[in-house]
Amino acid sequence: MNANCIFCKIVDRAIPGDIVYEDDELLAFNDVSPQAPVHVLIIPKVHIASVNDVPEGDAIVIAKLTTCARALAKARGIDESGYRLIMNCNAEGGQTVFHLHMHLLGGRQLRGLG
Ligand code: DGP
Numbered sequence: 001m002n003a004n005c006i007f008c009k010i011v012d013r014a015i016p017g018d019i020v021y022e023d024d025e026l027l028a029f030n031d032v033s034p035q036a037p038v039h040v041l042i043i044p045k046v047h048i049a050s051v052n053d054v055p056e057g058d059a060i061v062i063a064k065l066t067t068c069a070r071a072l073a074k075a076r077g078i079d080e081s082g083y084r085l086i087m088n089c090n091a092e093g094g095q096t097v098f099h100l101h102m103h104l105l106g107g108r109q110l111r112g113l114g
Helices: 006-011 061-075
Strands: 021-024 026-030 038-044 083-086 101-107
Touching: 006 021, 006 026, 006 038, 021 061, 026 061, 061 083, 061 101
Parallel strands: none
Antiparallel strands: 021 026, 026 038, 038 101, 083 101
């Protein structure tokens, strides 16, 4: 838990989140500013600031985020139509919340990569 981290606060229920999935290690909730009909953020409960900060020995956390995103895409019925998974890292990557997260975007035709 990082006391200044908004996503840690959602994990701890200190602030509300529109939670769509939870297990012992992961939490998924709808993005507050959705960019597509489906826009879910999948995070590890443990605080990791960015992709750069994932310890090599813990890289499986990335696979767990992906597996969770894939299951959520199927549950939302966008697995066959298609979807996009994004992990922004640091300033030029567009990261604004420094708690590791994966965006699941879908439900419309997505274009460009900015
Ligand atoms: P990124 O730019 O990759 O760091 O994405 C951060 C996302 O987090 C952005 O799409 C907006 C979302 N976000 C920021 N604050 C909150 C919040 O308090 N609740 C929720 N549900 N999403 C948030």
